[in-house]
Every structure is written in structure tokens, then in C-alpha cells.
Amino acid sequence: MNLKKRTRLFVGVMASALVATFAVVALPASPASAHGNVLNPASRNYSCWSRWGDKFQDPTMQTLDPMCWQxxxxxxxxxxxxxxxxxxxxxxxxQGAIADGQLCSGGRTSSGRYNALDTVGNWTATNLNNSFTMNIFDQASHGADYIRVYVSRQGFDPTTTALKWSDLSQVAEIGDTPASEWDPATGGVQLNIPVSLSGRSGRAIVYTIWQASHLDQSYYWCSDVNFGGTTNPTTPPTTTPTTTPTTPPTTTPTTPPTTPPTTGPTSNPPASGACSATYTLASQWGGGYQGSVTVTAGSSAIKGWTVRLTYPSAPSIQQTWNATSSISGNTQTATNVGYNGALNAGGTTTFGFLGSGTAATPTVTCSATV
Structure with a gap:
């Protein structure tokens, strides 16, 4: 089948970790190796990270998104x-390596790190038509011996039943494709694989096997979907990945973090045709905090943006994702990275950062290249 080539994008994740329920948050450890996943329809763990990565301490996750919570x-x-x-x-x-009921965790791989992905329940589902395009991200340019896409049989209910191999039917496959053929001009590779079904409705699991070509390394992803659906069960915030993920750090702050603040954001919208920026304090704890900024294009498309956050005193920024950040005096200047500078009129993107010390509310300005 045909493989449509798309522009690559850099993808990764912010580094910090929740060690116990709202108990500790820590600053980044050294980066782990980067590989890939299904971005759409999002796999279970990517979906949970993309919605809650900036709000992973928010107690409303327990009721809004209980499967991600667990x-x-x-x-x-x-x-x-x-x-x-x-x-x-x-x-x-x-099938020999992965037992029935363990497909979503890759057979309890990585010493059981992903075991919770096998838990049966009402995972947030992506609404799909019978014909859809699967987006797979190959962050490390591993290439593929093959990628196989399966869908669970009609009538299978992932909210009550663990997935077995016998529940799956293969619906798409691509063969040997070196990463060098996947638009080598930029880092990271997104593959767009068309899938066409007929007569499907209701809940299902799209199961994907990516056999990487650099080693005998096999990736396994469960994506919860709803064929013909019109709504998703939850509406938490969305996060865009941009830095390399890390394993949970072992050092922790001396006091527990607080739940996300309830105070509103601050913004300084520019003239029409430029951009505006909105700052939100996503979370804070003893000795540190996490900030988030949403950039919105004005009435015309923009090619790039620069956000300046001016604080009462010089900030100490430890890490930034989705932007390149620098500090001069009491001003933090953040500029877009290659994949999120161009925005359509009214389009938005976000970036975030970790800071040490006590959080202060900055004055925010945005300028754009049009």
C-alpha cells in the first residue's frame, strides 16, 4: 500500500515526574533514548501524556479521565x-512473546513500566470514520522492516474485555522502508498510513506493530477509538510534546507540590495581524514551579513568534520545551522552534518551562514575523 511522505517534526517531552499521589515533583534527570509512537489515533500512554502532561497533579483527572489517572x-x-x-x-x-491480555503493555515490557495500559476500562477514545489516516512518529529515525495495523473485531468491547490476539484483524501494512526515504531534511519522521474499513461502528482498539529496522526492536501500541462517534468523554487540556522524555528523577523537593492554581492567566494581546501570548502557572511546589504559555496568531497568518516574559526580578529557568528560551536581566525571551512558528490566523501553539524558586506573574508580550 502507498505510504504518504510528510514533513518531519521534532517531538519529545518535558522532564519531571510524579512519584506518589501529589506527593513529590522533581526536576529533570538525564535524557532517555527517544523512539516513537502513534500520535493519531493516539496510543493509550501518549494520549494520557498529551492531555495531562501539563496538569498531571490535577485531582480532577481522577473523575474526568479515570483510566489515565490509574x-x-x-x-x-x-x-x-x-x-x-x-x-x-x-x-x-x-504472539509467542506477548500473552493475551498483555498486548497494550507489549507483554509487560520494561520491567512492568507499562502494565497499567492493559487495564480494562473506559479509556478516552478517538472518534474516527471508517476511513482514516494513522500518524506514526519515528523520533529516532529507526526506519521500518514493516508496520502492521490491526483493528479489533466488530462487537469487541474494550471497556469490559481484555484484548486478545484472536480479537484482531489486520487492516493495513507497509513493508521495508528505510528512514532515509522518510524526508531526511529534518529530524523526526511522521508516517501517514491510510486505513480503509467498512461497516464499523462503536468502540474498538486499533493495534499497531512497528518492527524497527535498526535492531530487532518491536513496538506495540493500543489506540482506543470510537467509529462513528461525535464526542469524547473527557475535555482536559492538551499538551504538545517537544523535548526528549526522561525517566523519573530520584531527587525531590523538600515540600509537596500544590494542586494547579485557580487564578486566571495574564495576557497582553497585540494589534490585529500579529500575535498574543497568555501565561498560566500550571503547578508549583516548594522550590519550583511549572509555567505554560499559549501563543495565538492574530487576524493574519504568521511565520514565527517571539514571547517576552518580564518578571519583578530575574527568573531562574531550568528547562523549556516547545521553544528556545534565554534570560537577560529580569526578562525571559522565548522564540518558536522549527515546527511551531508558522500559525494560521487565529491558530495557537503552547510552550512550557520549569523554574526554580517562587513563581511570580510576568508581564507578557508577543511579536511575530508575518
């Missing part, structure tokens, strides 16, 4: 390392 509680690193769900040395014998 996964965060079981092992937060399964979300931070959303692109590392693989096994090695399978030699193509996927």
Missing part, C-alpha cells in the same frame, strides 16, 4: 516515556 498512579514514567514501549529480540514471533 496509569499515572501506577507508573508516571509510562507517560513521560511514551515513545519507549518496545521489546527486543522477538524475531517476528509477536
Amino acid at each position: 496509569a499515572w498512579q501506577a507508573d508516571p514514567s509510562a507517560m513521560w516515556n511514551w515513545n519507549g514501549l518496545f521489546r527486543e529480540g522477538v524475531a517476528g514471533n509477536h
Whole structure:
């Protein structure tokens, strides 16, 4: 089948981790290896990270998104390392390596890090038509011996039943494709694989096996979908990944973090045709905090943006994702990275950062290249 080539994008994740229920948050450890995952329809752990990565301490997750909640509680690193769900040395014998009921965790790979992804329940589902395009992200340019896409049989209910191999039917496959053929001009590779079904409705699991070509390394992803659906069960915030994920750090602040603040954001919208920026304090704890900024294009498209956050005193910024950040005096200047500078009129993107010390509300300005 045809493989449509798309522009690459850099993808990764912010680094911090939840070690116990709202108990500790820590600053980044050294980066782990980057690999890939299904971005759409989003796999279980990528979906949980993309919605809650900036709000992973928010107690409303427990009621709004209980399946993600239990996964965060079981092992937060399964979300931070959303692109590392693989096994090695399978030699193509996927059914022999992975038992029924363990398909979503890759057979309890990585010492059980991803086990919670096998939990049966009402995972947030992506609404799909019978014909859809699967987006797979190959962050490390591993290439593929093959990628196989399966869909669970009509009538299978993932909210009550664990997935078995016998529940799956293969619906798409691409063969040997070196990463060098996947638009090598930029880092990271997004593959767009068309899938066409007929007569499907209701809940299902799209199951994907990516056999990487650099090693005998097999990736396994469960994506919850709703064929013909019009709404999703939850409406939490969305996060865009941009930095390399890390394993959970072992050092912790001396006092527990607080729940996300309830105070509103601050913004300084520019003239029409430029951009505006909105700052939100996502979370804070003793000795540190996490900030988030939403950039919105004005009435005309823009090619790039620069946001300046001016604080009462010089900030101490430890890490930034989705932007390049620098500090001069009491001003933090953040500029877009290659993949999120161009925005259509009214379009938005976000970036975030970790700071040490006590959070202060900055004055925010935005300028754009049009």
C-alpha cells in the first residue's frame, strides 16, 4: 500500500515526574533514548501524556479521565516515556512473546513500566470514520522492516474485555522502508498510513506493530477509538510534546507540590495581524514551579513568534520545551522552534518551562514575523 511522505517534526517531552499521589515533583534527570509512537489515533500512554502532561497533579483527572489517572498512579514514567514501549529480540514471533491480555503493555515490557495500559476500562477514545489516516512518529529515525495495523473485531468491547490476539484483524501494512526515504531534511519522521474499513461502528482498539529496522526492536501500541462517534468523554487540556522524555528523577523537593492554581492567566494581546501570548502557572511546589504559555496568531497568518516574559526580578529557568528560551536581566525571551512558528490566523501553539524558586506573574508580550 502507498505510504504518504510528510514533513518531519521534532517531538519529545518535558522532564519531571510524579512519584506518589501529589506527593513529590522533581526536576529533570538525564535524557532517555527517544523512539516513537502513534500520535493519531493516539496510543493509550501518549494520549494520557498529551492531555495531562501539563496538569498531571490535577485531582480532577481522577473523575474526568479515570483510566489515565490509574496509569499515572501506577507508573508516571509510562507517560513521560511514551515513545519507549518496545521489546527486543522477538524475531517476528509477536504472539509467542506477548500473552493475551498483555498486548497494550507489549507483554509487560520494561520491567512492568507499562502494565497499567492493559487495564480494562473506559479509556478516552478517538472518534474516527471508517476511513482514516494513522500518524506514526519515528523520533529516532529507526526506519521500518514493516508496520502492521490491526483493528479489533466488530462487537469487541474494550471497556469490559481484555484484548486478545484472536480479537484482531489486520487492516493495513507497509513493508521495508528505510528512514532515509522518510524526508531526511529534518529530524523526526511522521508516517501517514491510510486505513480503509467498512461497516464499523462503536468502540474498538486499533493495534499497531512497528518492527524497527535498526535492531530487532518491536513496538506495540493500543489506540482506543470510537467509529462513528461525535464526542469524547473527557475535555482536559492538551499538551504538545517537544523535548526528549526522561525517566523519573530520584531527587525531590523538600515540600509537596500544590494542586494547579485557580487564578486566571495574564495576557497582553497585540494589534490585529500579529500575535498574543497568555501565561498560566500550571503547578508549583516548594522550590519550583511549572509555567505554560499559549501563543495565538492574530487576524493574519504568521511565520514565527517571539514571547517576552518580564518578571519583578530575574527568573531562574531550568528547562523549556516547545521553544528556545534565554534570560537577560529580569526578562525571559522565548522564540518558536522549527515546527511551531508558522500559525494560521487565529491558530495557537503552547510552550512550557520549569523554574526554580517562587513563581511570580510576568508581564507578557508577543511579536511575530508575518
